[in-house]
Amino acid sequence: MKTSKFFLLTFAVFVFVLTSCSKKTEKGDCCKTGHNSTEEKTLEISDESVFLLESQWENQKNEQKKLSDYGGKVIVGAMIFTNCPSACPRIVADLKIIESTLSEDERARIQFLLISMDPERDNPAQMSRFASDHRLNRWEIIRSDKSATMEIANVLGVRVKPLKEGGFDHSNIIQLLNAQGEIVFQQQGLNVDPVATLKEIRKLLNS
Amino acid sequence: MQVLKTGIIALSLTLICVRLSGQPAVDVKGEMALIPSGIYVPMYSSENETVPVNAFYIDRVPVTNNDFRKFAEEYPEWGKENVKKLFADQGYLKHWTGNSQFDLSLAQSPVVNVSWFAAQKYCECQGKRLPTIAEWEMVAEAGLTRPDGQNEAGFNRMILDLASKPNPTILPDVGTTLQNYYGVWDMHGLVWEWIYDFNSALTTGESRGSSSPDNALFCGGGSFQAKDVNNYAAFLRFALRSSLKAKYTVPNVGFRCAKDAANP
Incomplete structure (x- = not known):
């Protein structure tokens, strides 16, 4: 990985890491929490x-x-x-x-x-x-x-x-x-x- | 590694060209093809700019209506009627008849009328992601027998023929157009496809200064800054990407997913 070149590369890698839920190891979890806004606040x-x-x-x-x-x-x-x-x-x-x-x-x-x-x-x-x-x-x-x-x-x-x-x-x-x-x-x-x-x-x- | 020019082709939903009768159309359905690492040369780039691409997997065929139905059933917030307006315009899944219903003849056709948000979420929920421009174009550059299609006899002609056919009223099934060198189907001639970083295609006036090669896009850009002026279909794809917004749904834009090869 020649660092100088490619942000796109790092980009792709990052994206993958992040979209596959670095914080939650379970992918299913990640999907579910995605737009499952159950606990909305008072704000509409x-x-x-x-x-x-x-x-x-x-x-x-x-x-x-x-x-x-x-x-x-x-x-x-x-x-x-x-x-x-x-x-x-x-x-x-x-x-x-x-x-x-x-x-x-x-x-x-x-x-x-x-x-x-x-x-x-x-x-x-x-x-x-x-x-x-x-x-x-x-x-x-x-x-x-x-x-x-x-x-x-x-x-x-x-x-x-x-x-x-x-x-x-x-x-x-x-x-x-x-x-x-x-x-x-x-x-x-x-x-x-x-x-x-x-x-x-x-x-x-x-x- | 000599540089390949940006890809080729594509476009619209033309019908098929090489349908090999008798051959199981999609025997690899659901599988991904491994694409070895390579180099992508952006169509608009400063001199000698190249983008290295790590090895990755990509779906052999675009996501079908049937695939997407399963997703919409598991995640009802992505159903036709339920989707949030923030994430899709009013054309979302307009060819479906309900949250997860559509004419059965469409089951194996590529799903279209989906927004970037929906495509992105679909892939995420499969443990995948959308391919990047560099990845997608690298796969699209492949001919039938070699990774650099532009050096394959008849390849450019074939792609242009595909691009010039009218759109069929009903999209053909996936896995019925061309299978390329990598074993990937339908990169040309079926539907356009969402990619992860489509929004990096900037048109003149949006970018921040004259230092950007993007300022030369389009008008005139084709004549001098592009890497391969014969690559008509790549221009079309660039034009399309630069005109899309993430919530748009388009009757001939579908998608397929990719995945990092280091994280099988």
Whole structure:
């Protein structure tokens, strides 16, 4: 295994390991727990809610999370990786523009959420550093494993192409989810005038 | 190991070409073929980029309606009526008549109208996974008698012929088109197939900067950045992948599963 070449290889291996349930040794188990949401919380989860995903995540404070833990608030977020040189800081900058345009009262009712597409390198320490470097005080940055990362990317419609050098080419999408975890709006691309997104956010906050 | 160009062909549900009468169509049903390690050259890649592929197993035939019925019965949340909208659009299993019912003539046809999520979960529940682009394309490159089909007389022609046939109204059974060098059936001419990392096919405008070769995709891309401009079917597959979303269900997209050879 010449390390230099192939992320795809490692990718494939990882995928296999993860999809075959590294945590639960029994494959049947794994399947059953998959989307068998028996114990729903008080939050109502619809057929289209991202909270149907039961994957485990950890944030920059090293806390274990489920996506549904972020329910109850309007979620504004994006998939990023913290080692990326150009686009990710730009999408974070776009998000910060949205954040700063909102009033304090509005901000308090929003969860800003960054989801890592690079679970191998984005450990809590790295995510924490990124958060403080970019002064993301009330934001959460989370990562999971490769399998859950692929799943959330597909749910959010984010295309991710791992690059040989360790980075990614990816879609730049700002996601707006309602308090029930349903995707209600997506802002595609970088440096987009956020007027439409802000309008949608306020619509949600006032609904 | 000289590099093979990206695969060949495929497409649509054309009917068969070489049906050998008398030969048991699917005597290997349910089994997987072992594909030795190799090298895949992405269709769009920077100079000399290659992807090594570890040995793996792949289903010899696509997953059938009957196979998928068993899955839907065991995991009712994946039944036609029960599937969550997050995981499949409204076309999910639309050729079925109920949660696990369909016209019996379709039993051995490849299951289609399934989303990536459903395909992925199906494979997971078999202790398998979806093949990667590199794996799938490497298998698709094989001719009838050798792993590098493009060097086999008549192979490219055959694939193009397959691709140009109209879709039949009823999909033929699996194991009725071509069996390739590895003993794998139906890589060409039956259905398109989901693969694990289909969403790594990016089109222009989505990727982050001009450093990406993907910026040259498609328009014009075929003329200079592709590794094998004769590989028409591979272009079609790339186009399809880049247009799919994971919840889409398509009447001519099915799937088959793979598995790491190190974890039999």
